[in-house]
Amino acid sequence: MKEKKFYRKAIASTQEAPELDLSKLTKRKQFPGHSNPPPPPNNPMDKQIGGNHYKEMNIQPVEFIVANNIPFREGSAIKYICRHAVKNGKQDLEKAIHFLQMIIDTYS
Numbered sequence: 001m002k003e004k005k006f007y008r009k010a011i012a013s014t015q016e017a018p019e020l021d022l023s024k025l026t027k028r029k030q031f032p033g034h035s036n037p038p039p040p041p042n043n044p045m046d047k048q049i050g051g052n053h054y055k056e057m058n059i060q061p062v063e064f065i066v067a068n069n070i071p072f073r074e075g076s077a078i079k080y081i082c083r084h085a086v087k088n089g090k091q092d093l094e095k096a097i098h099f100l101q102m103i104i105d106t107y108s
Contacts, residue, residue: 053086073099 054060061082065075077099084092 053083056086057082073103077103 061079065078070078077096080092080096080099084096
């Protein structure tokens with residue numbers, strides 16, 4: 001019989017409990033003379049200096065180059081080939097050929 005009374009009191013006490021203000025638990029304590037830590041850095045892939053010819057691509061050349069561990073000269077040729085139609089046209093293709101020629105010369 002005592003167990004039933006205890007059970008009823010326990011249920012009654014949970015129903016009467018005030019709601020917790022969780023906003024007080026999530027606030028960070030401020031210390032005098034200290035500022036909050038800076039926000040996380042922006043993704044460098046979201047920023048392009050000097051145009052938008054890479055940002056408009058589905059996969060930026062640098063993402064492909066880094067993901068595949070492509071060496072500098074090969075990566076440079078890829079970069080120039082990818083952007084030639086929207087940036088410097090023939091000049092970018094000539095730059096790509098220049099880098100490809102450097103690669104070819106390593107086989108001599």
